[in-house]
Amino acid sequence: MKGTLFLLLSILCLHGYAADVNVKDFGATGDGTTLDSKAIQQAIDACTKQGGGKVIFPAGKYLSGTIVIKDNVTLLLQKDALILGSTDINHYDNIDPFMDGLGIDVGWALLVAVDAKNIGIEGEGAIDGQGSKLKAQHVLTDTRGEAKIWGRRPFLLRIVRCTGVTVRGVSLYYAAAWTSHYFQSRQILIEQVKIVSHGVAHNDGMDIDGCQNVQIRDCDVESGDDALCFKTTSSTMACKDITVTRLRLKSNQAAIKMGTESMAPFEDINISHCDIYDTRNGGIKLLTVDGAHLRRVNISDITMKNVRTPMLLRLGSRLTVFRKGKDTQQPTGSFDQVVIRNVKAEAAADAQLKPPSGILITGVPGHTINNVTLENIEISLAGGGTAEQAHHAVPEAIDQYPEVKTFGPLIPAYGIWARHVKGLKLKNIRFHLSSPDLRPAFIAEDGEQIELTDWQVSASAGTESIVRFENVRGAVVRGFTVKGKAAAFVKTEGEASKGIKTSKAKYVKADL
Template identity: 70%
Template sequence: MKRLKLWSFLPAFLAAITLQAADLDITKYGAKGDGTTLNTEAIQRAIDACHQKGGGKVIVPAGNFLSGTVVLKDNVTLHLQKDAVLLGSIDLEHYKNLDPFTEGLGIDVGWALLVAVDAKNIGIEGEGAIDGQGPALKAKHILTDTRAEGQRWGLRPFLVRIVRCDGVRVNGVTLKYAGAWTSHYFQSRNIDIENVKIHSFGVAHNDGIGIDGSQDVRIKNCDIVSGDDALVFKTTSSKMACKNIEVSGLRLKSNQAGIKMGTESMAPFENIKITNCHIYDTKNGGIKLLTVDGAHLRNVEISDITMDEVRTPMLFRLGSRLSVFRKNSDTKQQTGTFENVVIRNVKAKAAADAQLKPPSGILITGVPGHYITNLTLENIHIDLAGGGSAKDAREVVPEAIDQYPEVKTFGPKIPAYGVWARHVKGLKLKNVSFTLASNDLRPALICEDGIALEVNNWKVPQTTGAQAIIRLEDVAGAQINKVEVAGKAEAFVRVEGEKSKAIKLQSNKISGMKKLVKGKAEVKPEAAAALK
């Protein structure tokens, strides 16, 4: 991957902050930290005065400062001192929506507590916190709004929204209990997020850090506990890609995904590198890379990831939902692409109580006519519960071509316990191993509608009674090399489908197999011959 050059903006930004003359305390503009006085106007006066003086810091001292929507301006940093809390009002009338849009489930959203729109050189820093009071806000909201939760939640405010800004620094603060998404960075550039703590849960849709069509981004050493996706990349507009992004040193816990890309996916995701992260106690996927609304997802590298008690460690999806989220400026697109992605050095303990029953490790699927291309999984180890039956091994997985891209969309059962791949081209699976807590009669690997599959240096755990260790269905070209199988099965490789051909095996350790290869009657003679 091309080496990213992201931080040329930082020296100028830091120098600008150093030279700024105005450090203004919000209490000098009438703000009271008693937790009950509404301080929206007082805080905004302090920000506006700081901006008019050329920039500087707006100081929030110790106390609980209740507020509705406040707007950051050019060259202003909001500095929250120790024990300072910017406390979100629980009255929806106190919030503004300065950039309305529709999110992936079709809900109109965009209200927020702290907002910046078309601003330059802004910051949020300090040892204090921003608390949206999400659970209390919801409790008050539902007293008068009797619609279903899936229809009304969009009125509740995000905690932090950064819209079309250039030069954004967020450092040291704690973000808590948003009414909806916790932090959303839309079509912005030169973003530096470091040492941020997020504890945001209790209501639906509490995403942690959301990068939406933003570029030249660094996220480092953050600790996120979120009710929804912890770290999520979106492109709700086709106008600007998520591009040139580096992430490292994150701890991620979520009721949804740890690392997710593409729930809304109109513009590309490219040149993104994520490394050295720990994902734990996550309910709906460890790593999920998706493009379903026309985006090109390419040149992404994720490495050195550990996972503990994660439901379904990985999902990769190219689909054709083709939604539009900003209907006044975008139109429906054609199916996108998913190519040149590398996932390496991953150790995962999959949760036994998962949304797939029995659990599976890795799901990979395009749609007919649109292949996930050149995906490499290397140095992967996953601990699984096992327990799959012979019937489970023949489960038919729905195509769900235009559906919301989620693990449960393809469940509740997957016919392989290790890797299930469909509509793939150039898939490379290198140095992959699994452990099983109980016997599993499903194959370790199933590939359906594949081209140029490579399997190298696998270690397959002890199982007995399975029909096959690997099943290939309509696979045109596969190399299976140096696979070591500890258990016994009817066949090492079972080949099915009229399109199967050019399957090659070399240097595999499979002493417990009754047969090296078994193919059904519809397999063409040349495919069978290639296996001998």
């Protein structure tokens, strides 16, 4: 009996590891100069044909064009193993073409999986797209200009309509376009991944595009473009049931972004305990401009240092279609039930808004941002605003690309500016100024049911008001502590304004 059991266990073990293959057994050289694409693909094909397993990359440099990952295959990059992207653009394929938010055809990739299940990339090794070198070769033969040709360059990793995806432990370097793009896939785990990708345009870190049941944790991202970006480039599958925690994010654009491409909903997304630093655009940018419903999004416990504009919340009506022939234009979407709490931010003095502002919230006429709660928010700002700037009219930009600079270069409030909002709750908000600013701490234009409670703000000599309401129907203002003095605490303008209730502010000696 014991002998039979041992034989059975031995057979099971053999079957469990029989499909594991080594890319060198299929002719991969790992010398960094020989193109190993064919050998790597043969190893993957053999592995999946036998029922799946690990495709092992020992230490070495594996030069490659497009590699297709297939069912039940995990690429295991051992220590000092490096998959090196070819600098010849003709070595890459586009298996699932689409158009990005700027109207550029994209989708080529170094590593790609399409309609696969139970796949992964794991280990201590790395993948390097050699983005700058590839671009240098590309522009020698395609001279149409960067704005038109960048989309031809490959993403580092594309996961398309897959189920059961694990990316763990590996490092992703220097993509020629987006670093990693996950499209309409389910059951995704991204864990302990390091991304360093900059040097060419559009180096997004992680793009989660219409995916569900996603966990992202303990990752470190330094990106030339958006670091963590949620998209829905198709109307047929929402970004839903997503948990993100313990990320470090650095970006030349946005750190946490949702909705540059926004056709299907963004729902039930929870992001927490992230550190954002040295980010040259928005810290948190939540957007829906192509018909998506953005709802039940919770973000908490975020720190930001040297971030140009801490937050932008936008509902717009650009209404672009990204997959031509597969989708049709949608009506304006909705923005509802968003909670952002426990955020501490140090805003950069050198910002795209001059002087800097903390938070922008804006819908469009006839379409309000609804039921947003900001709680326990503390932001340090440079100041510098004038009394004249406090009455600057911000463009509606109804159908424009959703960006901070779209509404700039000036916002009339230094703290929070809100327009076309309903059910806005702002609790325990603190703003610190490094220099005097004569703009209000808060302005609402075309709002309804607004609550401001327990604020601590600064006011500079010559400030017209701390809070200004323009055509606001129903507001409560209470529990304010003001450092300094202003001509008025709350100022109400517009024929539509009514039902505004305020309690007295507590004034204390100013720091400035």
